[in-house]
Amino acid sequence: MLSRKKWLAGGLVSALALIGLVALPADAATSVRLQYKTSASGVTADQVEPWFNLINNGTTAIPLSGLKIRYYFKADSASQQYRFACSWAVVSCSTVTGTFGAISPGTATADRYLEVGFTSGTLATGAQSGDMQLRFYRADWQRITQSDDYSFGTNTSYIDWTKVTVYQNGTLLWGTAPTGGNPSPSPSPSPSPSPSGPPPGGSGVVFDDFNYTDANDSTISAHNWTIRTNQGGPGIPGATWPQGNISFPVVSGTNKALQLKSVTxxxxxxxxxxxxxxxxxxxxxxxxxxxxxxxxxISGPDGDHIVQTFFTITPLNQDLDPNYSEQDFEYLPNGGWGEPANIMYATSWETYRNEPWLAVNVHTENRISYDGWHDLVLQVSGGQIKYYIDGALFATHGDIYYPETVQSVNFNLWFISGGLLGSSTPRTYVQQVDWFYHSKNEVVAPTEVLNRVNSYRSASTRWVDTVPSV
Structure with a gap:
């Protein structure tokens, strides 16, 4: 009964406050304030760049995971798709999410919205989130008209901005949404998660123990592998890619491995x-x-900038191709790309342009030696890309870097252009791959991957491929 009386009293006070008869204490008023500015203030832009700063004016800490920020805009066409990215954030881009929703019926200035959320973090009393440097762009990379967008402003310094709304667990805390339209429910992150509960082995499995005779073994192509022989990038312009640089030596007992060799x-x-x-x-x-x-x-002087890899990739059919994607493990034992020594990269790509160079990617790195054998696991599911090395989580990427189209699996060994030693003495580098495993539409823990590989080997199963071709 007491709690009910308190609720009634609180409701009465709130109602009286709305008609101006009772003044609410400061800590009962809206506890969150949003500031906005933009780094792209033109009528049109390559990317819309809303930057936000959240301020907690209340007396209690606020879990960021309960907050949603909505930026309203008018789509350039009914079918136009958009991509979100976080360039930098004090709270860390790894905790910031961005999804798009529709308003139906739309208004003259808003039929879509970008909803920004958070996976973790807390906004303490009196604290600010600090810069959240966000952006979104058309999937076809054409310029966006933003001057007719409800939430757009030309201010390049932070000011309070009520044309962007902030919700806490579905309750409006700040701002004014556009009138006349009905926003759809909060969208789910895209892409949606993989189907739940797949059978062991997912929707298909590829396993290869690389038990081949040599590069001329006809079962290599029968098992859907291709040894590259055509010229082109990456690497040294004019370099060749000989078939004979691929071999299958015994690495222990009767166990063979795929070996890539590169020389210069x-x-x-x-x-x-x-x-x-x-x-x-x-x-x-x-x-x-x-x-x-x-x-x-394995021979010759050391020091060339060489890249040792395991990666997935979709071909780039045009500059800034929105269907391009790539997820890389890249080890640079002698550095390169401005790095002086050993470095391991996990890099996820959205797209790129060669001239002038524009890279749309995100990467995580570790500057230590990875000389020797390592178990590399890549999980792609539910909008997240997770990289593991020897069972330890190395990187988590997502958002626009999540792949949208089918990819190939690749191993290559190549030299960075401009990174060769000033020596004419030949030198030879090798990279070996003991086995490859893939389970379609299934997240498999690194320890379970090893269990499955060991089971194949215990059964003397050298090769399996039940993943359908597309």
Missing amino acids: DGTSAGTQQSEVLHQRKFLEGTYAARVKFSDAP
Whole structure:
């Protein structure tokens, strides 16, 4: 009864406050304030760039996971799709999410909204979130007209901005939404999660123990692998990609491994690189390989900037192709790209342009040696890309970097252009791959990957491929 009386009293006070008969104490008023500015203030822009700062004016801390920020805009066409990205945030872009919703019926200035959320964090009493440097752009990378957008402002310094709303657990705390339209419910992150509860092995499995005779073994292509022989990037312009640089040596007992060899004498004509790739039919699920990286060449002087890899990729058909994607494990034993020494990269790509260079990617790195054998696991599911090395989580990426189209699986060993030693003495580098495993539409823990691989080997199963071609 007491709690009911308190509720009635509180409701009465709130009602009286609304008609101006009772003044609410400051801490009972709206506890969140939003500030906005933009770094792209033109009538049109390559990207809409709303930057936000949240301020807690209340007397209690606020879990960020309960807050949603909505920025309202008018789509350039009914069918136009948009992509979200977080460039930088004090609270960390890894905790910031962005999804798009529709308003129906739309208004003259708003038929869509960007909803920004948070996976973790707390906004303490009197605290500010600090900069959230956000952006979104058309999926076809054409310019956006933003001058007719409800939430757009031209201010380049932070000011209180009520044309962007803030909700806490569905309750409006700040701002004024556009009138005349009905926003749809909060959207789910895109892409949606993979189907739940797949059988062991997901929707198909690929396992290869690389038990081949040599590069001319006909079962290599029968098992849907291709040894690259065509010229082109990445790496040294003019370098060749000989089939003979791929071999399958015994690495222990009777166990063989895929071996990639790359050589150089410091010239384009004297540089050979190597690559092996699987057909394009992979998207969501778990990818894994046991890879041996090396810090030094097996012969010749050391020091070339060489890249040792395991990755998935969709081809780039045009500059800033929205269907392009790539997820990389890249080990640079001698550094490169401005790094002076050992570095491991996990990089997730949305797209890129060659001239002038524009990279749309996110990466995580660790500056230590990875010389030797390592178990690499890549999980792609539910809008998140997770990279594991030797069972430990190395990186988590998502948002616009999540792949949308089917990819191939690749291993290559190549030299960074401009990163060769000033020596004419030939040197030879190798990278080895003990096995490859993929389970379609299933998240498989690193320990379980090893259990499954060991089961295949215990049964003397050298190769399995039940993933349908597309």
